[in-house]
Amino acid sequence: MDQETRSRIMRAVRKKDTKPELIVRRLLHAMGYRFRLHRRDLPGTPDIVLPRHKVAIQVHGCFWHQHPGCRHANLPRSRTAYWLPKLARNVERDAQSEEALLALGWRVLVLWECELRDVDALRERLTAFLLGRQEIA
Template sequence: MDTVDQATRSRIMARVRSKNSSPEMVVRRLVHSAGYRFRLHRRDLPGTPDLVFPGRNKVIFVHGCFWHRHEGCALARIPKTRVDFWTAKLDANRERDERSISALRALGWEVLVLWECELVDGTSLLRRLVAFLGPTTASAAGRRTPRS
């Protein structure tokens, strides 16, 4: 049974953002402070990636563990009410993600998926981002290196 009434639950769910979420903002700030420049939410690409690096042909998705069903994650549990509804909805989200990633790869884009639960350790996150994105143009010229 839900712990709040239907109107309250509806109000809570309506406030969940699809863009500019807290996890996404963490990644954006870290990537920008490391010297990388990017575009946001390119609607002309499959899945509308959160961060797009056109010159590198790379994209990053920042997924919420609940909404995208992060396998094995405690944040990805199914609610106890309306189990059929939530299972169908979250499975559809996951299938759509897989189709989008496949389509992007078919177009020649490299894809990195970051999960909400992985954003806790900033140092390892930065290492992972730099490994995926490669050197910044400024650091390649010797002017600036990503912060650790």
């Protein structure tokens, strides 16, 4: 891929309102849950917050947050001096945010982009987590 094409793709990456996030939001809304988005007063600015249930949901992209064991989390072969520290910082920041949320008494659910393809499995996982039948994932 040439540099111009890669640059165009990278510019299109958004911080919020991503496709994976919208999938989860639509499903939660269809399930009857109401939520808040991107609460800046909480550590890590969780993507979706259900205050009534004291639940924070983070929807992570497999590449950007380096999903362990996922084929989409491959490291770039060029400019590794730039990418390795950047992606490592993302993973470290995620861990710190989750720890801070847990310390404040929030339950945290991390959903990975690759897990969102199976909507039925996602619905079951959300239901189990929100009803407290599933420990922190």
